[in-house]
Every structure is written in C-alpha cells, then in structure tokens.
Amino acid sequence: MPETGNQKLVKKINKSIVLRMIRNHAPISRAAISQKAGLNRGTVSSLVSELLDDKLISESGMGESRGGRKPVILLFNHRAGYSIGIDLGVNYMLGILTDLKGQIVEKQKISFHQLSLEAIIDKMKDMIRNLSAAAPDSPNGIVGIGVGVPGIVDHDGNVLLAPNLGWNNVPLKEILEREFSLPILIENEANAGAYGVKLYGTEEIRENLIYISAGIGVGAGLILNDSLYRGTKGYSGEIGHMVIDVDGKQCRCGRKGCWELYASEQAILEEARSLGLETSKSQPITLEQLVEHAENGDSKVISLFEHAGKYLAEGILNLVNTFNPEQVIIGNRLVMARKWLEPVITERLQAQTMGFNQEDIHVTYSQLSTHASPMGMAAFITQRFLENGLEQTVTN
Amino acid sequence: MPETGNQKLVKKINKSIVLRMIRNHAPISRAAISQKAGLNRGTVSSLVSELLDDKLISESGMGESRGGRKPVILLFNHRAGYSIGIDLGVNYMLGILTDLKGQIVEKQKISFHQLSLEAIIDKMKDMIRNLSAAAPDSPNGIVGIGVGVPGIVDHDGNVLLAPNLGWNNVPLKEILEREFSLPILIENEANAGAYGVKLYGTEEIRENLIYISAGIGVGAGLILNDSLYRGTKGYSGEIGHMVIDVDGKQCRCGRKGCWELYASEQAILEEARSLGLETSKSQPITLEQLVEHAENGDSKVISLFEHAGKYLAEGILNLVNTFNPEQVIIGNRLVMARKWLEPVITERLQAQTMGFNQEDIHVTYSQLSTHASPMGMAAFITQRFLENGLEQTVTN
DNA sequence: TAAACTTTGTTCATTAAATAGACAAACAAA
DNA sequence: TTTGTTTGTCTATTTAATGAACAAAGTTTA
Known part of the structure; x- marks a missing residue:
C-alpha cells in the first residue's frame, strides 16, 4: 500500500x-x-x-x-543528542561518538587478531558502553548505534557473509538490539563510507558519487540520485569481483581476474610476500611497514604500489563509464599509499581519450581517511532520528 | 527551492x-x-x-x-490519447503509435544507409506525421513524442555524441519541438529499452533491473530503486567501454579490451569478415545472414556466436556484482542469436560459485525484442502526460 | 527629532482537502 | 418477507497551509 x-x-x-x-x-x-x-x-x-x-x-x-x-x-x-558509529575492520574496531552535527566528541580504537564472533561482539558492546558513558547530558541522549561491517548485509541487519571475518549469517542487529534498547543500523562498510564522505567530505555535495573502499578487499559504496543504492539484497558493491582480466589469476569466487586480486591491500601484501619482503621476525609484513619502506625509497615497494595503482585505475574507469558520477572518492587503508598511487591513477585516467566523462570527473582521496565509515554510520543514525522525530511531536 | x-x-x-x-x-x-x-x-x-x-x-x-x-x-x-515512440538505429528507424496502455496501434519501419543528419531528420518528421495521421480521434490526441537514440543524450534532449551515426551536439529536442508543438523526449536507446521492458515485459515488475542493449555496440539501461538512472550528464550506460581484458585489443576510446570489442554485433561481424565470410557479391555480411548460416549448422558461425556469448556473460557478471539487480534482460539485435548465446551465457553464470547473487538472478531475453526501445519511449511520454494531467484539473 | 518607511513575527479568518460517520439504494441469503 | 451486507454519496469535522492585518522594533529621510 x-x-x-x-x-x-x-x-x-x-x-x-x-x-x-x-x-x-x-x-x-x-x-x-x-x-x-x-x-x-x-x-x-x-x-x-x-x-x-x-x-x-x-x-x-x-x-x-x-x-x-x-x-x-x-x-x-547539535547537542540535543549523540550518535554512535562503529567501523568493524578485519583486525581492528574503531568507534566514534558524534553530536547531531557530526562532530566527533569521543573516539576509541582497538586492534585484535583472529578473534571469535563472541569475543568481537563482547568488545563491541564494551566500546558502545564506553562511548555512551562519554556522552554529555542532553535532551535525547544516545539516539542510536550504527555499525559498518566488511561484508554483505541484508535489509534486516543480518551479516550474511563477511569472508575476512569468517562470519556467516550473524544477526548483528538483533544481538545489539537485545543488549541496548536503541535504534540499531548495520551497513556494509563501503556504503557507510560513501554516506560519510557525501555528508562530511570537504568537497561540495554531489548527486552521484562512488566511494571506493580500498582496504583488505575492494568494495564500493554508491550514492545515486542523491541516495545510497543498496541493491536488491544488499549485495551491491561487491565490486571487488568485477573481472578486469578474463584470463587472469584464479579467484576464490570462481572467476578469473577479479579486480581485488590486483588492487587491494591483500593483493599488495601477497605480492610483497612473494618478493621475499618480511619483517625481521619472519612475520607477515604490514601495509604500514611497506609505506615506510617506500618512504625510504625502496624501489621494489614503490613499483608494487604503482602496479596496484594501475589496476585500481582500470576498475575506476570501468565504474566511471558505467555510472558517470560527478565524483570518485578513494578511501580506506590504501589511502596511506596515496603518494605512489595517485600519479599512476591520474595518468591512466587520461588514457581514455574518447572525450566523454573524463573532463568532469573529480577523483579525490578521502580526507576523512579511516573515519569515513564510522562517521557515515553515525550520520545515518542521526538522519533517521531527525526524520522520525518530526512525526511524533504532539500538537497542543 | x-x-x-x-x-x-x-x-x-x-x-x-x-x-x-x-x-x-x-x-x-x-x-x-x-x-x-x-x-x-x-x-x-x-x-x-x-x-x-x-x-x-x-x-x-x-x-x-x-x-x-x-x-x-x-x-x-486507454484511448483517451496516443503516444509516439521512435527508435533511431544506425541504419534503420522504427516508429510506433501506442494507446495509453502501451498497445501498439500503428507501426512503421524504414531502412537506410549513411544518410546525412538532415535526411534522417526529414525521414523522422515524415514518420511522425504518418503516425499522427494514423491515430484515431480521442479527447487528448497525440500526447507527445519520444525518440530513442544510439548515443549520449543530455538532460535537455541534445544528442551530445552518437559515433555510429556521426552525430555531434545535435539539438534534436529543439528541432522537433519547433516542428511539432508537442512534448518531446529524447533518450539514450538503452535507457528507453530498459523502461520498455520494465513496463511491458512479461515478467513481473522488479525494482532493480539491467537492460543490456546488445546491438551494433553494447549499452545498458539501469533501473535502480524503481526509476531510471541517467547518470550526471546522461553518460551513464556507456558500459560498452568497460574493460574486461586489460591487455586486450585496442579500442578507439583509448583503452584496451573494452567489452563491446568482444560482445557486440560489430565485433561478430568483424570476426566473420576476418574468417572470410562474405556474401556472394562480396558485400559485408549481415547479422541476419549469419543467423541463417548458424541455423543451417555452420559450425564456424556457431562458434562465433558462442565466443561472443562467453564475453557477454563476463560483462553481465560484472554488472551483477556491481548492482545486485533482480533481473537482467538482454535485448536488441543480438537476441536473434539467442539460440547459440544462451547456453554459453547460462553456463558462465554458474561459474561464479561464491554463492552470493546467482541464485536469485533472472536472466531473460526481451520478448519485445526490437520493440523495447520505441515502446519505452512511448511509455515515457504517456507517463509524463498522465502525471502532469493530474495537476491541471480545475475543481468546480 | 519627528515622520516615513521596512522588516519581523504573531494572530486570525479563510480555504482546501481528507476523514469519520450517517444514510439511502441495491442486493443476497435466510 | 426479513435481515444483513456492500456500495456510493453526502455532511459535519478536523487539520494544516495561506493571505492579510497588525503590533513591535528597527532604519532612513526630511
């Protein structure tokens, strides 16, 4: 009806x-x-x-x-209430408390490795309690909690699949609702990021934008016609499995040559491993360490980044041709390597000389960096609170 | 405001x-x-x-x-008025007159080769006059004219670029408005087709669908959140230039390995030519003739179609991963070769075994075949007429 | 300094349109 | 024949926006 x-x-x-x-x-x-x-x-x-x-x-x-x-x-x-946004990563959790204007009032971050579902949930609950406690007195208190997750989320807040976390059908919304009697919102992390940069990015607001979340994997959040596009079942933005090389490497998804095999943190780390780059203790090397090497002029590492940049650009061009957005924003962890990625990406974007599109495309790198996702989640909650609040007022 | x-x-x-x-x-x-x-x-x-x-x-x-x-x-x-929809192809023009229910009342088709802009416009005007004359008496008469064009159309009805027609910045809407004092709508042909199948396809209506217009080139019309997505400047759906093979053939757009180099009518015809398939008079062979050969069991031609089918499927999978639509409809001229394309496409779609998406995707072939585009245009016009009509009624 | 004009924000009568409920007409089933 | 149901219209009521009037509080001009 x-x-x-x-x-x-x-x-x-x-x-x-x-x-x-x-x-x-x-x-x-x-x-x-x-x-x-x-x-x-x-x-x-x-x-x-x-x-x-x-x-x-x-x-x-x-x-x-x-x-x-x-x-x-x-x-x-803007102090009539406060909103909690959490970004759940594969090996970290970042939580923020914002006022209704989106200003960060409190921030918390923890790291972990290979935790069980229960352990992660417990840490999340702790973080929520801590952030709640940090909120100043206000007429409405905490107006809700939003969580961004690196995986596929359906419309009811169930995490259907988060391969890098090893999650499968986790009713996260329900779990949190039971603990906290507050509005809860679960979203894919790239969607959250897209919303975050749309609202709080320094650039002027645009109707159609693509937020590329280049982290462990590659995801995309799509703002189309000024609103977030979620896809039929929330599967949208599984763009890491767009094939850009039909006869390329085998992917665990069953196809060959998927984008994220070439343009993600994981791809870079694997390449680094095969080059024999390890830390002294023969532990797997981290992105942070690679960035440090590149800063020191290690040409092997630099060309590693440049290689990834090239493939990142190819995927971006595909998206640009499909969506004709006003803006493409690259966010998440790979932004750390911007210094070496950017020149390659800019160059490849010129390669499409057919004339359409390229002149008006703004490719930028998220100013919010790793904060885009939690800020977007907090903003979602705020938005929902403000909208619903308007209906309920009793007229005298 | x-x-x-x-x-x-x-x-x-x-x-x-x-x-x-x-x-x-x-x-x-x-x-x-x-x-x-x-x-x-x-x-x-x-x-x-x-x-x-x-x-x-x-x-x-x-x-x-x-x-x-x-x-x-x-x-x-449904006979309170009539709507005109025209599909301008590269070497044909198809026009229909529909009632407000979308039923075809009159149909006209002409073929041509390499006509000038002026000649095409003249033929279009003629066709519009003929179709108008064929409309029965009704309270509202002809309620508008919609034209689908194989190229990029901006929001003001200017054809910015139609490479296969050799058009560049043609103010088509203005030209037609001057001739006929009626509401005019110009759209990209794939967008029109998408709207057509959304409204009149036999399948149940779905919120998110992709219409793949596989003709001379490859285009896509996107229905997202139940409405047509046009992109910022109408460039959306230039999906033929999605790269699926980074080191593949050189494309005139400046990149390598674009989709439409492998999965379009043009690609098939070129392959056929390089195989030495020509008509007796050494004229370039047509798709219709190839289909005939395939019907007669010509294995060379059949494997030509199968090859194209494989690449068509790769592109479709990319789109499915990006949009998570409920339905993908393949339309336009390549549907003629459905018999040989379909098995390959179906098989490739199974290849992505990661579990997400595939079970709920419905890939179908347009029942409207070549009529999807003009019917979509007529439907656009009808829709607009019915919406605007509601505001104007004077209350007594 | 007084008079004239402007802008702001509130109040009130008016208007448009939806709603609840009453009612008559028309019908089927008991 | 009676009873109960469904349909469509009509009327009084309610909600919320609107236009206009007005007082309050300014600035500008003579």
Missing part, C-alpha cells in the same frame, strides 16, 4: 524542510526560512515553535537589521 | 494513487480502490469523479455482488 497524501504528510514535509534549512543555513531567521523555502510566514512560525519545543533548535538573540525589526537568530541544537 | 507540502500536493499524490490503481487493477470499483489504497471512500469518490471529467477513465456497468449492492466497474480509458 503506497503512502497516501494527508495533512500529516504535509506537515512532515514542511517541518523537515524547515529543520533542514536551519541545519544547513544557521544562523538564520524565521523570515529568511519563509523566503528561501517558499513557505508562508505563519507556517514557518508555528513549525519553528514546535522544533523549539522538541529542543532540536534554539533561539540565540538578535541579528543585524537592514532597515526594520531585528530578526531572531535560530540555531541548530 | 524544495517542493513544499500543501493541499495541492496531497491531492496530486492521491489522485495519482487512484489512477494507478485503475490502470493496474481495472476492472475495479470505487470501494475496492478505497480499501486497497487506504483512502477514505469519500475521497476516492470525489477523485474518481474528477478523473471521469478528465476522460481518463470510464464507468462500465455493474460488477458482481457478494451479498450487497453491486459495484460500478471503472476502466482505464
């Missing part, structure tokens, strides 16, 4: 417009909102007064006048 | 719901609409009476009763 039109819907739409106006353009007066949004002054007045009751906004003295009564300044009350 | 909520919007939404209900579920009564849509009986009554005034629907006697007053049957008046 489709949502029918009625007065409630009208009010929800308008209240949402007013709130968005204040969020994006504060400090702003009632009169200015009325003008910008095309809403009647009376309508704005009454909606603003409701938002004040909800504690979502606040008044803040008088503004400047240009020949008339001074306007009352309205501000978004 | 965002669209604000007000009574007009509410009415537009509800009227659109009622009309859609009648379009999709006719014959249907007012009472049934009220129930299904969750709208009040009075609301439905009044909106239905407006739609009757608009001539968009009609009453048609009494239905069966199950122990009460007999319901009045409502029907969609």
Whole structure:
C-alpha cells in the first residue's frame, strides 16, 4: 500500500524542510526560512515553535537589521543528542561518538587478531558502553548505534557473509538490539563510507558519487540520485569481483581476474610476500611497514604500489563509464599509499581519450581517511532520528 | 527551492494513487480502490469523479455482488490519447503509435544507409506525421513524442555524441519541438529499452533491473530503486567501454579490451569478415545472414556466436556484482542469436560459485525484442502526460 | 527629532482537502 | 418477507497551509 497524501504528510514535509534549512543555513531567521523555502510566514512560525519545543533548535538573540525589526537568530541544537558509529575492520574496531552535527566528541580504537564472533561482539558492546558513558547530558541522549561491517548485509541487519571475518549469517542487529534498547543500523562498510564522505567530505555535495573502499578487499559504496543504492539484497558493491582480466589469476569466487586480486591491500601484501619482503621476525609484513619502506625509497615497494595503482585505475574507469558520477572518492587503508598511487591513477585516467566523462570527473582521496565509515554510520543514525522525530511531536 | 507540502500536493499524490490503481487493477470499483489504497471512500469518490471529467477513465456497468449492492466497474480509458515512440538505429528507424496502455496501434519501419543528419531528420518528421495521421480521434490526441537514440543524450534532449551515426551536439529536442508543438523526449536507446521492458515485459515488475542493449555496440539501461538512472550528464550506460581484458585489443576510446570489442554485433561481424565470410557479391555480411548460416549448422558461425556469448556473460557478471539487480534482460539485435548465446551465457553464470547473487538472478531475453526501445519511449511520454494531467484539473 | 518607511513575527479568518460517520439504494441469503 | 451486507454519496469535522492585518522594533529621510 503506497503512502497516501494527508495533512500529516504535509506537515512532515514542511517541518523537515524547515529543520533542514536551519541545519544547513544557521544562523538564520524565521523570515529568511519563509523566503528561501517558499513557505508562508505563519507556517514557518508555528513549525519553528514546535522544533523549539522538541529542543532540536534554539533561539540565540538578535541579528543585524537592514532597515526594520531585528530578526531572531535560530540555531541548530547539535547537542540535543549523540550518535554512535562503529567501523568493524578485519583486525581492528574503531568507534566514534558524534553530536547531531557530526562532530566527533569521543573516539576509541582497538586492534585484535583472529578473534571469535563472541569475543568481537563482547568488545563491541564494551566500546558502545564506553562511548555512551562519554556522552554529555542532553535532551535525547544516545539516539542510536550504527555499525559498518566488511561484508554483505541484508535489509534486516543480518551479516550474511563477511569472508575476512569468517562470519556467516550473524544477526548483528538483533544481538545489539537485545543488549541496548536503541535504534540499531548495520551497513556494509563501503556504503557507510560513501554516506560519510557525501555528508562530511570537504568537497561540495554531489548527486552521484562512488566511494571506493580500498582496504583488505575492494568494495564500493554508491550514492545515486542523491541516495545510497543498496541493491536488491544488499549485495551491491561487491565490486571487488568485477573481472578486469578474463584470463587472469584464479579467484576464490570462481572467476578469473577479479579486480581485488590486483588492487587491494591483500593483493599488495601477497605480492610483497612473494618478493621475499618480511619483517625481521619472519612475520607477515604490514601495509604500514611497506609505506615506510617506500618512504625510504625502496624501489621494489614503490613499483608494487604503482602496479596496484594501475589496476585500481582500470576498475575506476570501468565504474566511471558505467555510472558517470560527478565524483570518485578513494578511501580506506590504501589511502596511506596515496603518494605512489595517485600519479599512476591520474595518468591512466587520461588514457581514455574518447572525450566523454573524463573532463568532469573529480577523483579525490578521502580526507576523512579511516573515519569515513564510522562517521557515515553515525550520520545515518542521526538522519533517521531527525526524520522520525518530526512525526511524533504532539500538537497542543 | 524544495517542493513544499500543501493541499495541492496531497491531492496530486492521491489522485495519482487512484489512477494507478485503475490502470493496474481495472476492472475495479470505487470501494475496492478505497480499501486497497487506504483512502477514505469519500475521497476516492470525489477523485474518481474528477478523473471521469478528465476522460481518463470510464464507468462500465455493474460488477458482481457478494451479498450487497453491486459495484460500478471503472476502466482505464486507454484511448483517451496516443503516444509516439521512435527508435533511431544506425541504419534503420522504427516508429510506433501506442494507446495509453502501451498497445501498439500503428507501426512503421524504414531502412537506410549513411544518410546525412538532415535526411534522417526529414525521414523522422515524415514518420511522425504518418503516425499522427494514423491515430484515431480521442479527447487528448497525440500526447507527445519520444525518440530513442544510439548515443549520449543530455538532460535537455541534445544528442551530445552518437559515433555510429556521426552525430555531434545535435539539438534534436529543439528541432522537433519547433516542428511539432508537442512534448518531446529524447533518450539514450538503452535507457528507453530498459523502461520498455520494465513496463511491458512479461515478467513481473522488479525494482532493480539491467537492460543490456546488445546491438551494433553494447549499452545498458539501469533501473535502480524503481526509476531510471541517467547518470550526471546522461553518460551513464556507456558500459560498452568497460574493460574486461586489460591487455586486450585496442579500442578507439583509448583503452584496451573494452567489452563491446568482444560482445557486440560489430565485433561478430568483424570476426566473420576476418574468417572470410562474405556474401556472394562480396558485400559485408549481415547479422541476419549469419543467423541463417548458424541455423543451417555452420559450425564456424556457431562458434562465433558462442565466443561472443562467453564475453557477454563476463560483462553481465560484472554488472551483477556491481548492482545486485533482480533481473537482467538482454535485448536488441543480438537476441536473434539467442539460440547459440544462451547456453554459453547460462553456463558462465554458474561459474561464479561464491554463492552470493546467482541464485536469485533472472536472466531473460526481451520478448519485445526490437520493440523495447520505441515502446519505452512511448511509455515515457504517456507517463509524463498522465502525471502532469493530474495537476491541471480545475475543481468546480 | 519627528515622520516615513521596512522588516519581523504573531494572530486570525479563510480555504482546501481528507476523514469519520450517517444514510439511502441495491442486493443476497435466510 | 426479513435481515444483513456492500456500495456510493453526502455532511459535519478536523487539520494544516495561506493571505492579510497588525503590533513591535528597527532604519532612513526630511
């Protein structure tokens, strides 16, 4: 059954417009909102007064006048509640607490190796409790928890598959809901990252963007027509298994020449291993160490990065031809090696000389670096809270 | 400025719901609409009476009763207007006239070779005039014209690039608007096809589908979240230039190993040529002739098709991993060779054994075959007419 | 300094459209 | 014939936006 039109819907739409106006353009007066949004002054007045009751906004003295009564300044009350975003990696967990504006208030990170499902869940619960405790007093408290996961998540918050974690059908949302009686949101980590850079990236906001999460594997988050595209069952963005070399290396997915066999952290580390690059204690080498070697001018390592960059570029070009996005953002751990990846990528992008697309494509590297994913999750939660809040206000 | 909520919007939404209900579920009564849509009986009554005034629907006697007053049957008046859809190919032009239900009333096709821009436009105008003349009398007459073009179309109906036609920056919409004072819509041919199969394909409707237009080149139309994705500048779906073999053949786009070098009509014809397959008059061979040869058991030709099928499948798998759609539909001219393509494609799709996706993917071959594109264009026009019509009704 | 004009924000009567409920008409089953 | 059901219309009510009036609080001009 489709949502029918009625007065409630009208009010929800308008209240949402007013709130968005204040969020994006504060400090702003009632009169200015009325003008910008095309809403009647009376309508704005009454909606603003409701938002004040909800504690979502606040008044803040008088503004400047240009020949008339001074306007009352309205501000978004970004401390009306706090949101928790967690990025679960393969061997780390990063959690942040943000206010409603997305500003980070508290941050925690832990590392681990090969932990069991139960152990990871326990650590996650601990982290959530710690972050909750760090939240200042506020009218709404913690408004929800969002978790980004390196795997396939369905629409009900079940982690169907996270190969690098060894997870299979984990009802993560349910588990957390049982522990914390708060709204919970589980998303694929690349989707979370895409949302994060869309909202908080320094670049101007664009309608269509691709966030490439180049970490252990390669994933992509797609913002299309201004909203996150999740695919039918959440499988979208399994782009690491796009074939770019039909007769290439065998992948465990059954095909040959998958992208992530050439352009991921794992691919680089394996190459490094086959070159005999190890730490003194014959432990597997890490990306951090490789970056250090490259900094010291190790040409073997540098060409390793350049090789990966070339393949990264090929995949990006494929995506650009498919989506014609305004922006491509490369994020996650490989950004560490940006210095050596970027020249190769830029060069390959020029290779497609057919004229279309390339001139308007902005390829950037995430400023948020490893924070894109948790910030995106926190933003999801915030967004949902603000939207739902608008419906519930009781009119007197 | 965002669209604000007000009574007009509410009415537009509800009227659109009622009309859609009648379009999709006719014959249907007012009472049934009220129930299904969750709208009040009075609301439905009044909106239905407006739609009757608009001539968009009609009453048609009494239905069966199950122990009460007999319901009045409502029907969609699919002859309230007619829509023109044109598919401009590289060496043919196909035009159809449909009623508002999408049923084909008149059809015209012409072939040509290497015509100038002006000559093509003239032929198009002729075709439009002929189709218009063939439309029966109706309250609204011709409600608009839609043209599908094998190239890149921007949001203003300019054909930016159509390499196979030799077109460059042709303001097609403007040209047609000047000639016919009717709503005009120009779209990429694959986008049009995607819309066509979404609406009129025999399969049940799905939210996310990919329409692969395998013709001279390879294009794709993407229906995501139930609506057509056009990309930032209309460049989307230039998927023929997705690289599937990084060290493969050189493409004129500047990259190597592009998909359409292996899986298009052009690719097949070129292979055929290099095998020495020509017609008696040493003219270039056509796809139709190749299909005939294959029918006669020519193993060389059959393996040609199978080779193309293999590469078609690789590209499709890439798209499936990227989009996780519910359905993939293969359309346009290569469907002629379905008999030899299908087994190879089906087999390759099994190859990805990682478990995700494959079980729920429905790969089908367009029933509309070469009609998908013009039918999609006509449907676009119809859709737009029906949506806009709802706003304009004057209330008494 | 007073008068004139501007801008802001609130209030109130009006209007549009959905809704609940009443009601008559039309029908089937008991 | 009676009873109960379904349909479609009509009316009073409710919700929320709108236009206009207005007071308050400014700035600019004479």
